[in-house]
Amino acid sequence: MTIKGFIVKSTIVTYTRPMAFPPFAVTVDLVVFTIRDDALHVLTIRRGESPFKGRKALPGGFVKVNEDLDTAAARELLEETNIGSVDRLHLEQLGTYGTPKRDPRMRTVSVAYLAFAADLATPVAGTDAASAQWSPLSATLSTKMAFDHLTILQDGLERARAKLEYTTLAASFCSNPFTIADLRHVYELVWDTTIDPRNFHRKVLASEGFVEPTGEHTSAGRGRPAQLFRPGPATQLHPPVRRQH
Amino acid sequence: MTIKGFIVKSTIVTYTRPMAFPPFAVTVDLVVFTIRDDALHVLTIRRGESPFKGRKALPGGFVKVNEDLDTAAARELLEETNIGSVDRLHLEQLGTYGTPKRDPRMRTVSVAYLAFAADLATPVAGTDAASAQWSPLSATLSTKMAFDHLTILQDGLERARAKLEYTTLAASFCSNPFTIADLRHVYELVWDTTIDPRNFHRKVLASEGFVEPTGEHTSAGRGRPAQLFRPGPATQLHPPVRRQH
DNA sequence: CCCTTTTATCGTCATACTGAGGATAAATGA
DNA sequence: TCATTTATCCTCAGTATGACGATAAAAGGG
Structure with missing residues (x-):
């Protein structure tokens, strides 16, 4: 059977060949976390059309x-936020x-895809309802979201929580430079726990390559003013930062 | 522009509607590991047609x-092997x-998808070249595989290695019941290292819910005859089995 | 200017876990 | 009987962690 009404750009030759497989639409969806106002936020849009x-x-x-x-995910992220390219950004496939x-x-x-953004990332301003905005995570988790996006969001949160344990990605949430306390707040907000500041301080400084001192201090x-750090060269933490389950 | 020549089965109503998105073929590919003859093996087929x-x-x-x-992955796995349904089988999305x-x-x-099979799983016999077979992993990693399957295989191996650290999945490789030495061989073959039998023995028994004694012994x-175990109820290991990087 | 409050940073101590390796137990085969 | 092999138990030192005391360095109020 021949199908008509399949609308694409005329330059795409592939579509003109017969296909012996079921065609799927393939999309990328983004779970982008950041920390604002002392709470974990996720980038959302509000749907202006049916369904949902x-x-x-x-x-x-x-x-x-x-x-x-990966390119599609990065493109969508740049379209929705003002994040300056890949700098200070982590983007990984979630599922x-x-x-x-x-x-x-x-x-x-x-x-x-899962992304961590520093606080300074702001959604692209827009007048239409579809423009992106930061939503507090805790509230968002108890709302009804479109499609299976709530499941994706839950999976993204769990992945983020696990990643903080054995990677240095927490620094991706911090604008540069940052203090040990800033880094600790990331762990506390993502894990929804409190962490002993003294033990955390010791752990971070003992993890080679996690952070590097800039020599500067907060004013x-x-x-007491805190030492300022930038992210170190390490990406993995051995041993990991332990989380109570 | 309207494209003609899009050929599908006439029974699929969905296909007959105009589509405003690029159509993709979606496939599942399986990385299935097992241990045979004291070596890690991966399930492969040999391509009988072009390309590759x-x-x-x-x-x-x-x-x-x-x-x-997930259903498609499980179906493909059942089609290629004689594994009796989901019993003694782990199947997870890889990427x-x-x-x-x-x-x-x-x-x-x-x-x-990534799957771990116990030794007793055998590929489905077949006379055509496309029938599945167990290939030694080390040799397979240095061959040219079709498509990007070598990359997928490498990612699957790395995932498997990581999973052994903090989950009880190694028991999925063992036919039931098994000894602590059997379990240790899984770690040694997947990680390509040697592990101190005494420390490993202590670690496994100290990990609550990892294994349960059957009361039986090897004959x-x-x-010396070894105690036999079956998998315990735990799925995660706290603290994990440590691996040297 | 002194004192309280706040946050950063350092130190102490007991406990848990790991790596290295000694010692014993229980089987097989020469 | 004895050497060999594998399983299992044990000791000991080094490392990491959780709990928490103590000090340092700022701000702000009297």
């Missing part, structure tokens, strides 16, 4: 015909979600 | 129109690979 009109959703979109998955009815309109497979604020 | 005719490839296939991704030119024939996104073989 009015609900919050993760930012994302279709993968283009000649676009790599793929392809339950048949997850999008009632068509058979869609979504490749989810303003209450209490 | 004659090369080894990971078993896999197209996801069906109304099939979940998704969608570089535009990874399949020269069409734009394909492959969702890779034949050299040396």
